[in-house]
Amino acid sequence: MSTNTILEKYHTTFSKNEEFAQPANNIFPDGVTHDNRHTEPFPIYINRAQGSKKWTIDGIELIDYWSGHGALLLGHSPPEIVDAVTQQMPLGTHYGACHALEVEWGSRVKELIPSAERIRFVNSGTEATLMAIRLSRMSTGKSKFLKFAGHFHGWHDSVILGVNPPFETPVPGIPEGTIDTTIICPPNDIGTVEEHLKSDPDIACVILEPTGGAFGTIPTNGEFLQQLRQITHDYGVLLIFDEVISGFRVSPGGAQVYYDITPDLTTLAKILAGGLPGGAVAGREDLLDFISIKATKSTSRGKKMPHPGTFNANPLSAAAGIAMLKQVKTGIPHEKVNRSAKMLREGLVDVIDQHKLDWAVYGEFSAVKFLIGHGVEGVRAADFDPYNWDYRQLKGGSNSELTMNLRCGMMLNGIDIAGNGGMTTVAHSDADVQQTIAAFDQTIGWMKADGLLD
Ligand SMILES: Cc1ncc(COP(=O)(O)O)c(C=O)c1O
Known part of the structure; x- marks a missing residue:
């Protein structure tokens, strides 16, 4: 007793x-x-x-x-990361300018994540999924996106729907229009995904946690991911792997390397920045180029996605991220x-x-x-x-x-x-x-x- x-x-x-x-x-x-x-x-x-x-x-x-x-x-506080951040601190935490660390950080991401033809750093996983969905909408000209019940992609308006049970209940404060553009599917149900893609021509992308909702609370598997890759390809819909947790954790190249699948866009954060704030969108060059001023000018499409962000790729996060990715690379x-x-x-x-x-x-x-x-x-x-x-x-x-x-x-x-x-x-x-x-x-x-x- x-x-x-x-x-x-x-x-x-x-x-x-x-x-x-x-x-x-x-x-x-x-x-x-x-x-x-x-x-x-x-x-x-x-x-x-x-x-x-x-x-x-x-x-x-x-x-x-x-x-x-x-x-x-x-x-x-692993010593490699403490050293990297301690050395960087007196050298400056924000240059308001490009710097060598962001180039090394980005090249290490490219080296580890095979689908990363281009990268844009942001400040969090939430920002990364916001950017990836918007890039999908810009490139396809479509407005809706499909996500899975129980999959978490941060807390901005579109993605916070369908995270917690009861999954169909709308989240207060989110406009009807946004709710209407969010399709929530049961996880691991390829048939229902296909029905949506077949019947609705306005779907820009499918986003998911490739290891299953909330890092495997609702697990998924490689077979489902392969099927999803195939049908999104067949219907001209982009596939976003949200690797904010799985990226650099499941394998040095994340779930996409583990399952040998190439998504169109990948969202990253957490381990990416070595325990400091930071995130990124990585993926196809033609998609990331919607952020590029140069690419916008050189093509006839005439539309650019605006993307500022005070702390994007700040030197402290970059220093920590580099130290982390050096360890990640070893496996x-x-x-x-x-x-x-x-x-x-x-x-x-x-x-x-x-x-x-x-x-x-x-x-x-x-x-x-x-x-x-x-x-x-x-x-x-x-x-x-x-x-x-x-x-x-x-x-x-x-x-x-x-x-x-x-x-x-x-x-x-x-x-x-x-x-x-x-x-x-x-x-x-x-x-x-x-x-x-x-x-x-x-x-x-x-x-x-x-x-x-x-
Ligand atoms: C898979 C996934 N996506 C997105 C996010 C949101 O990331 P952040 O908390 O950095 O905004 C998280 C956070 O836990 C996550 O696990």
């Missing part, structure tokens, strides 16, 4: 963080600066991070699986992160089955996905098949009572992982993984003692 519930222990152990949360609530909506950081009963505050770990304001050590929302392939990080994620998934699955819960842990590459209640009668975690699970049962947000207690219990056991899972980095050691599995076991034990689980 536990003498205190998980939430009582959380309030006591992280009390200094609770005090910190009070003023934050008077500054930010919900006291946070990103929806996913909304944490009940209150968030933790971090003031230092190194390798696989981070420390709260009161010095509590946590193994971190947020991994910079996927940006930190090498873990927190060593990918072997390491995939191996530790697999070890972690297997260990967590065993724990779930020992406790006889209807939970699942799954994922590919460096992803560790949690499903707290898959609802399929009699299916053990070891046999759970995310391909044959109805994705419409996904719950938006992660603050149900169970996920809240799981998250808080894991933090009390030294692990910070979201209610829907996390990602590994090069810095996660085998000992970290074993500690995480033990923490999961302990937390589930506490949840049982608190009467939350049978």
